[in-house]
Amino acid sequence: MTTVERAMTTLAPAPPRARLARPTRTSGWTSWFTTIDHKKIGILYGATALVFFVAGGCEALLIRLQLWRPNGTVLTAAMYNQLFTMHGTTMVFLVGMPMAVAFGNYLVPLMIGARDVAFPRINMLGYWVFLFGGIFLYSSFLVGGAPNGGWFGYTPLTSMPYANGFLPSHGPDFWAVGIIMLGIGSVTSGLNFVVTILNMRAPGMTLLRMPVFVWMIFIIAILTVFALPPVTAALIQVYMDRNFHTHFFDAASGGDPLLYQHLFWLFGHPEVYILILPGMGIVSEVLPVFSRKPLFGARVVVFSGIAIGFVGWGVWAHHMLATGIGPAATTGFGIATMAIAVPTGVKIFNWLGTVWGGAIRLKTAMLFALGFIAMFTIGGLSGVMHSIVPSNAQQTDTYFVVAHFHYVLFGGLMFAIFGGLYYWWPKVFGHFLDERLGKINFWTLFVGFNLTFFPMHIVGLQGMPRRTYTYGTGFGWDTLNKLETIGAFIIALSALTLFVNIIVSRVRKVEASADPWDGRTLEWSIPSPAPAYNFLELPEVHAFDDFWHRKYTEDDEGRLVRLPSGGSDGGQHEGDGSNIHLPSPSYWPLVLALGLPIMGYGFVYKNWWTLGVGVFVLMFGITAWTFEPSTAEVDH
């Protein structure tokens, strides 16, 4: 019996009809505003992140147009600085993290055999906070200037008071307040994942029988919960310095700009792993399915993920090797950074071991997963180069670094996400994404990606700094920058292919069975698309890749043998689930979240009336949330 069910049964008899009755609609467009179904919330996260992906992509294209030739005149310096700041902020906070939450939200309960997450309403709150936080950040473009201090927002550039500041606009205020807001959403979803994974696994689903993807979400959820507080503290200090003349980061008054960097990267480096580990999780699911082999050394992959999660806390200052923290500190952080390459390398070799000797089907999802291995390896290797401190002194803050982290986060994370979309689309929507368009999608992305980012290694080593809106002639960077811009537009074309594919596939509707790929994990044991209640009967788990073992066994030579009775439906299709109580929808996460951006504008403009309205909406949401009945009233 799940927590949810237990909660349901102890509620009888139903309370008298309250003023704060819960909404009852679970279909139709209005239901999307009140839903607390983890699957719908997952879809909302994914769709919203894709919209922000387009926004961040457009910013990147403008940046590339400006750098098409030396002394470019497409953008002014002021515009360029806003665009690179918002590109980074968008891709990290509004695309990378929400995408992980999207996949996690949809899949974690299905993969661990649960009917929902532990805190369904908080789950929805996280989404609304993310959406409003994103809109809040982007609204700054319309009201006099977007953030322009970089996604890392180094002080004192960002922290000097508005009136005599180095960045005379409200941009950095929007940035500080916006990131704090998004952090609230991330922490709530992180806590939700931790509690869900620890408490709501199906009978027999021990921790080591959990799919690797669930493990990676578990790790990043823990990282998120612990990583956000330091940066939140730092951003509050930035806000206070700017608006209330505190001196946390003002060296002239005894503050220390370096303090900010420690706080930021204490968040920022775990953040890198928060971004990439879900990608590793997705790949660890896709590769075994399309190789028809179990994940090679699955436990090692899990434990190296844990190791990355731990060691990831001890490497933050490798972002600061040029700041003059001294030879002792650079030695320590350099070596810690080398150390983290070991568990990362182990994963790569284990993925290779997985496909080796398999029966590989090169579906689009598999192509992206294989592309991930190669691209991520390149990104990992250039990362190791940064740990060589003297070499780092030449590379840091150049395009070499830009190349490095795009190989990790685009060639890694985004390849995995694209692959994940093709892989789980049939489960989510009940129809396939078109494979032919999918392959065009992959190959254009592969070519465009490498054309854009590989040359950046070279211009970086040739001395081209990042975050520069222009460059002069005669440095030998012209041709490579042209290639990069061409590549960026090929990437745009590829992204367009994905959107065309989504529309075309929706029209054609090639219906998918419950288990179209011959999958290994529990989500494939239920119908496609997944029904609202997920599982008619909660599954009992006996092994890692439990669903696979219901279908297959091995002969004496270790060859795969299909079990005669094994079926993809696994006996899950009996009944219509109408007797299953699911948590009811709620208005209040939306109302509560709506208070935050209103408060945000109040903080940015120091308009205390606006702030008051925001606080009122927030408190109203919290109060109503507290007093609403815990289920919709139904006739008993």
Add this chain to the structure above:
Amino acid sequence: MSSSRPIWRGRPVKKVTATVVLCVLAAAGCGQSSTKQQNTLRPSGHIARDDFHIFNAFFWVAVAVGVGVTLATLFAAIKFRSRPGNENPVQTHGNTVLEISWTILPALILMVMAVFTVKMIWDQAAKPKGALEITVTGKQWWWEFQYTNVDSSHQVITANELHIPQGVPVWFTLKSDNVIHSFWIPSLAGKKDVMPGRFNHFQLIADKNLATDGHPKEFFGQCVEYCGLSHADMRNRTFVETKHDFDNWYKTQLKPWTPAQFATFATFNKTYQCSSCHYIQGLGADGKYDAKADADVQSGKATVINVGPNLTHLGDRTSFGGASFDLTLDNLTQWVWDAPRHGTGDFGKYNECPKRGKGGTTGVGTPCLVGMPSFKNDPDHPMSKELAGQIAQFLLDTKTKASG
């Protein structure tokens, strides 16, 4: 659903090959000649060469691993394609020996790397003996250089263009009174951040035999920590010279203007108050040369106004505006006249100051902290282009370069 149709078989290989070739071409395509040396791959100094060598050593390890993994992925994707008859492969769950070895092997490689890395970190952190000492101050958006130990009672203060003797270690002290910058001359040494409230140091040694008398070797660099609007325009040039040329240059940079120059400057300064931001060596309160004030600054007893660069010897430089623009009469005229908006679009880089109100007060909102104002649009005394040209010519005429 199109199940792995034969049309795709083999095709990915060609595409991947094409991509690889493309990448290699891209790599090779950078054989594009550069006339300005700002390149870590062409080190001309001891530190930069060490950085390059240790990079290079691991680079080939990385190439081996990268190519190995990519080829293995490709090979597996082709060789182990699902074919009739092999749909049910042997189920390997792991291999302890393999897994241990691919954990240990990278760890060993990294340990070797770590040894060399740590040694180099400590070598580079030490202050070299007999070094020329220069204090670098990061400004928005230009560099100030003060030579503190060539002759401590006669210290040169200059901007954006660094002159150093070849083969001599140089020890930099980096400081900032505004935001974080990062000082970098890629061909000579790795970068170091310029932090407000801290004094960072780094060393470089330009190779011997880079220059001959009268023919310095020029290197380029720029700020590499995002420092606000014109970060991209905060550049620097370094002239590595023979000892003889360096000494000559040093002497010229200590000479004050002639009385006639002071007199001319006074006419410009009266209206446009150049010296409220720019340092003019020995400029007294009466607009004439003040020997004591000059001596105090040269010996480091007094500090200078340095919102903008020292203009005394601007004519000796090859560039201005954060070393972003070549020093020509046209460029400089435009700069003096209307710095925020250059007619050709080459400028338009520096902060456009908010429009100044009557009487020189700043208008609403933000005061003008950084950057040259537009004198063309000065509300009290709009500058004519002719006057701007005269001022520019005057500044060019400050050239004092003594013949070899």
